[in-house]
Amino acid sequence: MIMLRICICFFVASLGGHALATQAEKQAVDLIAYGDYVLTMQADEQLIEDGAVAVSQGVIVGVGLATEIDNRYTAAKKLDGVNKVLMPGLVNGHTHSSMVLFRGMADDLPLMTWLQEYIFPMEGRYVDQALVEAGTRLACWEMIRGGVTSFVDMYFYPDTIANVAVDCGLRAVVAAPMIDFPSPGFKGWDDSFAAGVAFAEKWKGKHHRITPALAPHAPYTVSKSHLDAAFTAARRLEIPVSIHVAEDRAEVDVVQEKYGTSSIELLAGLGTLKQSTIAAHVVWPTDADIAKLVGSQAGVIHNPTSNMKTGAGFAPVPKMLAAGVNVGLGTDGAASNNDLDLWQEMRLAALMHKGNSNDPTLISAMQALDMATRMGARAAGLGDKVGVLQIGRQADMIQVSLESPRFDPLYNIMSHLVYVAKSGDVVTNVVAGQVLMEKGDVATVNIGSVRADIREISEKIKTDLGNR
């Protein structure tokens, strides 16, 4: 059998008029990753059977048939692709990583009870640099394990979040929180704004995987002039703004009463849609709002689980996609999810709008995959770097094992990725060419030590809850 294959190769090479490249003639690269199926997410050649990707210095230098890649490149490190899909890593466009500490602390409650009796008091009492460090590390483990390669975070102690992301090998947009009210570490707007800008100035250009950003909380918790200040500072620093927008009806009503406009009209009036804006949720945009988002620099992050769990509702994602808005996917924090699993979000995004509109054609499997990768990267302001397996892009990619009998039979790989695959099926995670996970083992997080830290913090919270 081996002999036969060699003969065929020789014959094909001869026919082509070229000698096969010898080992010496091949270009040495750092890594070649293979896949029985390579889902590139490029417009052409979306799916390559028996494909491979060559990586040099963290950047993709070759994408094609495995035979072609093997003929052109040699690599010390190879990731075999038998029974695997190789695809771009997933982009978690909106999360508050370290809120994993509040996972399952309180559920199924009225929104105000949940926030005012559980989340806000516990954040006030327990969120410090140590909690954010432990929580972000646990969240990074979970995201790496589940195939996320980039995340957009918005939480306190952004410096710590950025350092942890650097350590764990993930790509991150780290947005510094700013709000008109007292919050962990801050008295109100002035000091949170100043600290956020200082964080962004410190991290701007500091590390190739970290994009600093500003996070004015939302149009109903930050005044118009403060919103203007935040967006102006971001424009000056040429960094994105991450902000909650039109998450629930209550917000819409507050903003309408205060300004006589929608949240998106308010932002548009400040000129902010002309600069990189990562708008989380956008559950309640009007048709006029959607028209304003088209062709803007604002991307929308859809959070299916969180929007259902908090009762926010169903964002008009089919309408936004049809209009041409860039929509990505997010998990939100684990307090309202309760995990950081983009596969669940993909599946839900493909299901919930069908159910809500009684139309089974809305949000195809391919659209859900697009929101989690190519389009999601664009929505998060990372569209020039990741989201597609293409020469010149950063080598952020994952392998999904098709080994489980749950994948039998196989008619359509895109359908299986959205409707069958689970986060546990991801076996390899590579960011900027660095292998963060192989065979399901996360290499860059000392999870035993992190779990001990989490236990110590959560025991205090548990005792506090029990003493009420």
Add this chain to the structure above:
Amino acid sequence: MIMLRICICFFVASLGGHALATQAEKQAVDLIAYGDYVLTMQADEQLIEDGAVAVSQGVIVGVGLATEIDNRYTAAKKLDGVNKVLMPGLVNGHTHSSMVLFRGMADDLPLMTWLQEYIFPMEGRYVDQALVEAGTRLACWEMIRGGVTSFVDMYFYPDTIANVAVDCGLRAVVAAPMIDFPSPGFKGWDDSFAAGVAFAEKWKGKHHRITPALAPHAPYTVSKSHLDAAFTAARRLEIPVSIHVAEDRAEVDVVQEKYGTSSIELLAGLGTLKQSTIAAHVVWPTDADIAKLVGSQAGVIHNPTSNMKTGAGFAPVPKMLAAGVNVGLGTDGAASNNDLDLWQEMRLAALMHKGNSNDPTLISAMQALDMATRMGARAAGLGDKVGVLQIGRQADMIQVSLESPRFDPLYNIMSHLVYVAKSGDVVTNVVAGQVLMEKGDVATVNIGSVRADIREISEKIKTDLGNR
């Protein structure tokens, strides 16, 4: 350390005034299963920390603290409970198991295109005894792996389905399909009805894990007199009827036009709600329909994923539960899901109604668990046998591992089971005292051989699809 423990035990036993039961005095049972948490689903003592269940001849003979159980029973087979939840096995109240063969064959299409261009023609061409045998075996593997211990099936070749369930060790309600139109193996109503009744007569009392049932397809595909005949036969045989009811708007309109009533009014008029009826879907009941279901012998099976994927909509489950209707959960067939994962259905049931009604208090984690176990067993007509870990019930139970860092931290076990646990976290599956899976390895399905059969059949379907 060991010495110290022995001393303490001795001391406690002396204090209690009883000698510890010696090995000889303990009652010998077949199996003891442990759990750091035992979720009994009983009204009292719902959750026991450091608990255990003793099993003799397939029946639960003891439930309590591990120390109590160990003191009273001895067993050759023990299932350790470290870092595990022991709970009742899940009940999949509505599925068409062997439709796993059509998993991912066609998605995201208009309902009629999907049915008439894909599902019906492929069923017509490929559904035979061999397909049902291979498909049901694969489905049983998937259900055992994911913690399902009972399922209600409705598909062609019910004799084969029952035999496969017997082989695989699962408990099953196997409902013989009857419809007014030609279907695989049948010309129309008369022969499908006769075969169904013959199947039920053959299997009635034949095997302790198999309940035969009749499955007149739906009120819009089976005439009123044929519905009456099916329910009358089931009454005579004292077996349940499994039937699709009010799945989508189109059905509601057809039945209204034909009979001037709703589907549930039609069934009620035939007297069927006084006998065991497993009503699948019930997405569009009126308030009057819900009132009729209360206190009836009819259970409703809610199919969250399928109802969203086909665009059927959101069943008024919160309203049905509040009224006191027994509601269980189902996966439906894998063609409209695309898997057989009750954990996804639990999670979705807890999420979708919150989103649909903008009310985060609807369907608590505990209610979702109840629908998948205790109440689901009732809705499937198995309420006297399974669904609760209680003395006298059949020993159908599972262990869920909490080993993954996804479960950190742990505030509330019910929340984690619904919002975090995945089918892959189930490590043990026991039905009627038989261990079908241990440490994640399914013992009763030769999955390699099944996969080969599935491949052979699906290759033909794939070629057929490709030749269009």
